[in-house]
Amino acid sequence: MPLTADVKAELIALRDPRPTARVAELTALLRFSGGLHWIANRVAVEAELDSDLLARRTARELVDMYGVRPELVQVQGGATSGGTRFAVRVIEAGETLARQTGLLDQRRRAVRGLPNRLTTGSRPDLAAVWRGAFLAAGSLSDPGRSAALEVSCPSSEAAMALVGAAHRLGVAAKAREVRGIPRVVVRDGEAIRAALAAMGAARAAAAWDQMRQRREVRAGVNRLVNFDDANLRRSAQAAVAACARVERALEILGDEVPDHLLAAGRLRLAHRDASLDELGHHADPALTKDAVAGRIRRLLAMADKKADLDGIPGTESAVPAEEID
Template structure:
């Protein structure tokens, strides 16, 4: 099951709100999700969803508030993969009842159903704002699988609806962005923390916990990667330095001979040739008396310098 579907299931089973909130949620749902289609020259008012529990949820809310209900059709489609679409049809309520619903939702059906216009939908209570935001997400929202990326978006048919939704989000300290895609207005969030805050506002607490867990694991994985990368870099540096030292010592042995070196350098050169893959401090431990890491480094530097000199003088 996709993460979107999981959240929507959780949200449409949520039933702990006051009547004021229930109505605001329905407004959020209908305003974002209802569309006007023409079928055989006649207008149809539809709410289309893939989500069975959401279609039941809307059906029962409408019935509860308006004592009338939309018709529900199930449609199997075979685009990309077989899936079921639920059509909630409000057309037969186009008489008084539907106008009632639309009036309540701040939607105006113009003429004999040419198009839909939207009034502002004013909400005062914070609890109802949360419910309205939840409704919008339920209607047209989607979220990417958090294992892959963080992206949450809600689409609206009208810029007024998108702006209004953004303003209600801002009341909770969430600053979304907006773009237009294929004539629709998209409100979206791209930060993990903002998405967590959003899920909290709309009351998707199970989904929130899941997302937080994924974020923690991702963070830990990133940290481990950083440490491993850092250790790998250090290791590479050490190995490269040792290879360079061995090359230089061999060069000296071939040209001037190791006997040309003063005792302290000859000793360390011999040890390095025998132990090309030990660290500087380990080399120091092999000497008698023991020499510190920086002491070893100092001697090996001198050997490097001698080799460089041989290279420049002998043009090797």
């Protein structure tokens, strides 16, 4: 997804100088991109990422913050991820790193959600949690009916922790499960913009919001055009039906048509697309819209009554089938 790549490129280039924020981002990234593995009863920390640039950045952060030297490995993506992926592995000092980041508790058990100190931290730390989670497993779709910012989660507990962090940032997010995978989803357009801005992707937030506004304006214009087209189509159908009925009425009545009704009928046929108000202006002397409508109505009623007495089809029979609702 081009939008996802743009957001991640902006976030990769961002470096929060606050130590707690750096810890929060790195911990969330490790948690949402793989986390812990047990190899021969030893704890290994592994992050499987979708870009070489992000993998190298993660490796540098591990060296700078924890003094461990991770292994960088290129791996083939699975059925769901696809493509080439890059693994950052810490095996030798894996258990120490896991304890330091809070991914492993004091009883040597993996933390299923996120360390409590992260989800109850300051606003910059909460933003860093979201930044790390999105870099690890996030995606952003185009603005539109199905627009969404999503993060795939390693567990339902991790999803709920991320939802809680979003709410503390003022972003409406929901946890749901899709094909057995827990996800955190932000759907509201303004909430997506706010989430991007909170993570630090200011350019992506502005670009996404601009695209959303353009689509909303275009959709509004299309609705108006369709509405106008429908109105014009109904008006045209009504005009065709009215003229067909008037022609049939004059045919049924023949010489029995009163002069004022005959004049109204001929006026209708002479100006087939005109409104009743416009017909009134064409009359000599001029008539009101209600006067024209009344005369045409009486003309049709008189013709239908005579047709009923004579046992012949009335004025409705002249209306084309596609014009009848």
